[in-house]
Amino acid sequence: MKFLKLTFLIFIFPLLTAATAHKFYVSITKVEYVAEKQSLQIISKIFIDDIEDALQTRYDEDLRLDPEKETEREETFLKQYIFQKLKIAVNGTPVTFDYIGKEYETDIVKIYLEVTDISEVKTLEITNKVLMEMFEEQQNIIHYKSGGKRKSLVLEKDYPKGMLNFN
Numbered sequence: 138m139k140f141l142k143l144t145f146l147i148f149i150f151p152l153l154t155a156a157t158a159h160k161f162y163v164s165i166t167k168v169e170y171v172a173e174k175q176s177l178q179i180i181s182k183i184f185i186d187d188i189e190d191a192l193q194t195r196y197d198e199d200l201r202l203d204p205e206k207e208t209e210r211e212e213t214f215l216k217q218y219i220f221q222k223l224k225i226a227v228n229g230t231p232v233t234f235d236y237i238g239k240e241y242e243t244d245i246v247k248i249y250l251e252v253t254d255i256s257e258v259k260t261l262e263i264t265n266k267v268l269m270e271m272f273e274e275q276q277n278i279i280h281y282k283s284g285g286k287r288k289s290l291v292l293e294k295d296y297p298k299g300m301l302n303f304n
Contacts, residue, residue: 162187162272166223166265170258170283177227179234179250181219183267188246191271192218204241215239219248219267226262227255258283263290264298
């Protein structure tokens with residue numbers, strides 16, 4: 138009987154502790170400067186369930202990000218949220234970005250943005266507060282690429298702003 142209890146604990150204990158494992162809260166934003174187009178092309182990847190929670194809390198608890206049932210209303214709220222939480226300044230000047238669209242990929246939504254009329258990037262300042270009001274542990278990772286140059290930032294609730302300098 139003791140053997141049976143011990144075997145039970147050995148197999149069940151990991152399952153019980155895994156159920157309470159800490160979830161990892163992260164978004165990844167890729168920013169690429171395309172000199173030929175004089176634009177910053179931005180792709181932000183966010184877990185659907187996390188961004189859906191934020192949109193439900195902020196706008197409407199019945200809101201669902203479901204590619205099969207989604208209406209223009211959900212996309213409008215998503216766009217509005219991203220514009221409020223993501224800010225970029227190029228060479229010290231705040232810029233506005235165009236919302237190109239979004240697509241779903243398994244459990245992630247990819248949001249496409251673009252900033253045009255950028256002749257060069259000497260400094261890039263990014264504030265990314267996406268989901269930071271929802272999750273204390275939220276980290277927003279920024280990857281920047283221009284030609285052969287690559288740099289990254291990790292932004293957190295206490296430090297939601299970062300600067301990349303290319304001088």
